[in-house]
Amino acid sequence: MAGTYRRSRLPGGVMGSRPSWIANVVGVVVLVVMAFPIYWMVVTAFKPKREIISPTPSFIPSPFTLDNFTKALDREYFWSSIGNSLIVTVAVVLLSIVVGLLAALAVAWMPFRGRGNYIVAIILVQMIPLTALVIPVYLMLNQVHLTDALVGVIITYLAFVLPFTIWTLRGFISGVPREIEEAAIIDGATRFQAFRLVILPLIAPGLVATSVFAFIQAWNEYILAYVLLSSQSKQTVTVWLAGFTTSRGTDWGPLMAASILVAIPVVVFFVIVQGRLASGLTAGAVKG
Amino acid sequence: MTITPDEVEAPNTVPDIVPVAHTARYGRLPYALVLPSVAVLLVVLAWPMYKLVTLSFQNYQLKELISGSGEWIGLSNYTDIFTDPQFWQVLVRSVLFTTVAVVGTMVVGMAFALLMRRMHAALRVVFTAVLVLVWAMPALVSITIWKWMFDYDYGVVNYLLGKLNPDWALINWFEDARIGLAVIAALVIWGALPFVAISLYAALGQVPQDVVEAAQVDGATGFTLMRRIVLPIIKPVLIILTSLSVIWDFQVFAQIWVILEGRPTSDYYTIGVYAFVQSFGINDYGRGAAIAIVMLLIMLVASLFYLRQMRRIGDED
Numbered sequence: 001m002a003g004t005y006r007r008s009r010l011p012g013g014v015m016g017s018r019p020s021w022i023a024n025v026v027g028v029v030v031l032v033v034m035a036f037p038i039y040w041m042v043v044t045a046f047k048p049k050r051e052i053i054s055p056t057p058s059f060i061p062s063p064f065t066l067d068n069f070t071k072a073l074d075r076e077y078f079w080s081s082i083g084n085s086l087i088v089t090v091a092v093v094l095l096s097i098v099v100g101l102l103a104a105l106a107v108a109w110m111p112f113r114g115r116g117n118y119i120v121a122i123i124l125v126q127m128i129p130l131t132a133l134v135i136p137v138y139l140m141l142n143q144v145h146l147t148d149a150l151v152g153v154i155i156t157y158l159a160f161v162l163p164f165t166i167w168t169l170r171g172f173i174s175g176v177p178r179e180i181e182e183a184a185i186i187d188g189a190t191r192f193q194a195f196r197l198v199i200l201p202l203i204a205p206g207l208v209a210t211s212v213f214a215f216i217q218a219w220n221e222y223i224l225a226y227v228l229l230s231s232q233s234k235q236t237v238t239v240w241l242a243g244f245t246t247s248r249g250t251d252w253g254p255l256m257a258a259s260i261l262v263a264i265p266v267v268v269f270f271v272i273v274q275g276r277l278a279s280g281l282t283a284g285a286v287k288g
Numbered sequence: 289m290t291i292t293p294d295e296v297e298a299p300n301t302v303p304d305i306v307p308v309a310h311t312a313r314y315g316r317l318p319y320a321l322v323l324p325s326v327a328v329l330l331v332v333l334a335w336p337m338y339k340l341v342t343l344s345f346q347n348y349q350l351k352e353l354i355s356g357s358g359e360w361i362g363l364s365n366y367t368d369i370f371t372d373p374q375f376w377q378v379l380v381r382s383v384l385f386t387t388v389a390v391v392g393t394m395v396v397g398m399a400f401a402l403l404m405r406r407m408h409a410a411l412r413v414v415f416t417a418v419l420v421l422v423w424a425m426p427a428l429v430s431i432t433i434w435k436w437m438f439d440y441d442y443g444v445v446n447y448l449l450g451k452l453n454p455d456w457a458l459i460n461w462f463e464d465a466r467i468g469l470a471v472i473a474a475l476v477i478w479g480a481l482p483f484v485a486i487s488l489y490a491a492l493g494q495v496p497q498d499v500v501e502a503a504q505v506d507g508a509t510g511f512t513l514m515r516r517i518v519l520p521i522i523k524p525v526l527i528i529l530t531s532l533s534v535i536w537d538f539q540v541f542a543q544i545w546v547i548l549e550g551r552p553t554s555d556y557y558t559i560g561v562y563a564f565v566q567s568f569g570i571n572d573y574g575r576g577a578a579i580a581i582v583m584l585l586i587m588l589v590a591s592l593f594y595l596r597q598m599r600r601i602g603d604e605d
Contacts, residue, residue, distance in 0.1 A: 023406035027415055030403065035418045037433045037478070038425065040444055044436065053442050099324045106321035110314040118322060123598055125333045127591040131539040131560050132580040135567045136339035137332070139348075143356050159332030162325055220426040222542045227568060238428040242546045252436050259429040270424035 045069070045256040052253050068253035072261065075254065077232050081240035084229075085219055088150055088236060092157045092218040093211050099158070100165030100210060107166065108173035119170075126163040130156075130224060138227050148230050156224055161214040168213070172206030173199075212273040216266055237262050343577035350571045358574060365578035374554065375562070375579070382538060382559040385469055389537040392477040394530055397484030404489045416486065423482035431546045434475045438462075462548065465555035472543050480536070484529050491525040492518070524597050531594035535587050559583045 044052055045068050046061035072078065107115060137156055138147065146152040176199055184194035222238040229235045235243075241262055244255045344365055346358030369375040400419075404412055425433075437445050438461045450457025462468040495518055503517045519526070541560040544552055552561060563583060567576030 020406055023403055024408050024411055027403055027407040027411050030400065031411075031415050031418055034422055034478070034481070037430070037437060038421060040437060041429070041433045055442075055447075057442070057444055057447055099328060102321040103325040106318035110318040110321075112314070112318035115318075118326075120599075121329075123595060125329055127535070127587070127595070128333055128337060129535070129539045129584070129587065131541050132563075132584050133333070133336045133340065135563070135573055135576050135580060136336035136343060138568075139343070139353070139573060140336060140339060142353065155328070156332050159328050162328060166325060216424075216426075220428065222428055222546075223564075238426065241428050241432060242542075244432075245549065250436075250439075252439070252442070255432060256436065259432050263424070263426055263429045266426050267421065267424040270420065 041256045041259055044252060045260050047253060049251075049253055068257035069261075071251070071254040072258040075244075075258070077235065077240055078258070080233050081235050081237045084150060084234060085236040085238075088154055088157065089215050089218040091150075091154045092161060093214045095154070095158050096161045096165045096214045097207060097211060100162055100169055101207070103162075103166045104169035104173055108170045109178070122163045122166055125159075126167075130160055130221070134224055134227050137224065141228065147228050148234055150229075150234065153225055153228055153236075157214075157218045157221060161210075161217050164213055165210040168210050169203065169206050172203045172209075176202045209273050212269045215269055219266055340577050340580060343574055344581050346574045346577075348572075348574040348577075353571065353573065361574070365575045368575060369578055369582070374557075378557045378559055378562045379582075381469075381555075381557070385473060385540065385558055386534060386537045388470075389473045389476045389480075389540075390530060390533040392473065393480045393484055393533050393537075394526070396477065397481055397488055397529070400481060400485035401488035401492055404485070405492055419482035419486055422478065423486075425479070427479065427542055428546065430475060430479050431543055434471070434478075435547050438471055465553065468548075468556065469544075469558075472540070472547060475543055475547075476537060476540060480533060484533070487525060487529055488522070491522040495521050524601065527593055527597045531590040531597075534590035535594070538587055538590070539583065559586075 043059065043061050046064050046066070047058070048063060048065045048067065051058060051061070051063075106112065107119060133156075137152075141147045141149075141152040180198055180202070181191075181194045184198045185191060189197065220238060221236075222242065225236045226239050226242070229239060241255075241258060244250070244258060343358065345360060345362060346352070347361045347364070348358035352358045404415060407415065437443050440446070440458070440460050443461075445461075446457050446459055449459065461471050499521070500513065500517060503513055508516060539560045540558055541564060544556055544558060544561050545564070548556060557565065559579065560583065563576045563579040566579055567573050
């Protein structure tokens with residue numbers, strides 16, 4: 001999607017020339033409807049409890065309070081679940097980058113027997129839904145007593161983000177003209193220097209994009225973590241968030257505050273990668 | 289990386305024969321580079337996939353879970369589910385849910401994309417920002433927000449409806465599964481719209497202006513222009529987005545499971561939930577695996593469309 005998105009920033013194209021006031025009015029209405037759930041999460045998170053469970057809810061938090069955030073932070077297993085999610089996420093990102101980059105280099109640059117089949121396999125396995133594999137993955141890990149361990153989750157997530165990582169990095173790497181590398185070597189660089197100083201900066205946007213993808217997948221995943229990580233001290237943030245109810249019902253204020261805290265890292269990374277993808281790949285590398 | 293000095297120093301003065309030179313120069317290196325990825329994919333995708341298939345031919349329940357090996361029972365799991373009226377209800381419900389969610393996503397997504405082409409540039413920036421924000425929401429956060437908005441006692445949706453008509457202030461959205469699943473479909477559509485709308489907006493930008501103008505000179509307008517010129521040109525994107533949506537929506541699980549607090553009644557069972565309940569609810573893993581296989585085979589149809597389109601794009605590279 002990287003290329004498609006990048007091109008979207010170019011002006012022109014069909015039906016883009018005449019902004020109409022009807023489109024603007026409808027656009028504003030649609031905008032409000034789309035944004036409302038997120039707005040409602042934020043408003044609720046900053047409201048005192050009596051305002052939240054009020055028959056006439058206000059649409060602006062008054063009085064404004066941070067109580068819900070302190071309650072969410074003080075809640076059992078909040079910090080351990082954040083820690084677990086961080087461990088899982090960082091491990092998946094690093095492993096997917098290393099393993100994915102190696103494979104992508106081979107696929108993009110080196111003709112080898114079976115490359116076509118390898119690419120087809122990469123696209124094919126992307127089709128396998130995690131939902132369907134939860135059963136055998138659980139039974140497999142159960143046999144080696146790794147069900148309640150983060151490592152099982154990490155390896156499984158790795159397999160699920162790798163196809164995308166390889167596919168995307170392959171696109172970025174084959175977008176880099178080989179002449180650049182050859183030129184660096186002619187100028188006296190070793191092949192490794194040429195890779196580190198010339199190629200790596202050019203594929204950096206691809207690395208950022210795939211890291212963010214892996215991060216988001218690992219941070220957001222729910223079903224496998226829910227099945228595998230049975231003890232509360234091992235659970236990740238999504239499982240923690242889904243279990244945020246008590247016998248006395250749901251405490252919506254702290255739950256919305258917790259939702260914001262869980263969403264923030266993803267939103268930040270997402271926004272970063274959107275900008276990076278838009279900035280183009282080898283712009284200015286080969287001057288015509 | 290394992291590159292010997294010889295290879296690095298190798299003079300490369302004949303760029304015309306690069307492919308041949310590369311094959312010779314790289315030797316076994318490419319195999320070493322793809323090996324780790326192949327290993328991970330074999331262990332975590334191929335092997336469980338194989339396990340899933342064999343499991344579906346086995347009696348594998350709590351006793352077998354402890355002993356670690358199932359008893360081969362042939363097609364019994366399949367004949368059991370195919371003769372179970374509940375399975376067919378679940379299947380029809382899943383197909384209906386998927387149809388509503390996918391058609392909703394694509395139609396509204398297309399409307400959004402066309403709207404974005406027509407709106408003021410400044411508004412489009414804000415609009416895109418909101419879409420990206422919605423896109424970025426973790427599924428579990430979205431689920432949590434929607435659960436709160438549709439809360440029976442204090443939900444804002446009931447409050448707003450109550451302002452229109454006091455009779456509507458106390459709707460229990462999840463009492464009737466048909467209404468509950470409609471709300472869940474709306475949540476799924478809301479979450480999928482940004483990706484679809486932004487992709488379609490980009491695709492519309494690819495439609496050559498001169499082709500459109502030529503069609504307009506020939507008298508094509510509005511709907512005809514859309515159907516005869518624009519849709520055929522963006523068809524590859526439409527196929528990819530539709531098949532991805534089918535794949536995502538047919539296996540819906542977390543939305544239903546979390547909104548109903550892990551206790552959905554059987555009239556909420558879609559195929560993903562059903563396979564899960566059969567396996568982890570009543571510990572019949574063999575039967576759960578058979579249901580998962582059926583789910584996979586149905587999704588394979590959508591995948592084939594997706595794969596064909598991706599291969600075409602890959603060939604153009």
